Amino acid sequence: MTAQELRSLIAAGLACDHLEVDGDGRHWEAVVVSADFEGKRLIQRHQRVYATLGERMRTDEIHALSIKALTPAEWAAARA
Template identity: 30%
Template sequence: MDCKQIEQILIDALGLEEAHASADGSHYKVVAVGECFDGMSRVKQQQAIYGPLNEYIASGELHALTIKTFTPTQWKREKIFNM
């Protein structure tokens, strides 16, 4: 599965401000940034990402997904901290 396709699926489904996906073989990493995560538990955030990708996970096209979610404010702090 193409990383750009994953990003677009998540942006369209969740109205995210940013989505970044990377792949190492069949292992994928997703960073998602959106207001929709504000006030959500970590479990709910993970479920929000899995939802739109579920058919690709079920088909085996998408495997071993690592997810990091941020609100826009958290994302700004994360980028500054990791510079």
């Protein structure tokens, strides 16, 4: 899997204001900014991202995924 493929999978299942994906083909890091995260705890945010990937998270296709899941306000504050 490529970074662009992973990015496309996440973007297809979740409305993202900002999305960054980087990794080596099995180990990934993602910064996901979405208004869908408003009012959700961190675990719920991660579950929402995992849901966009479906079975790929249960197979060896994606071995590890580190997620920073932020609301647009949190992302703006982090960049300030």
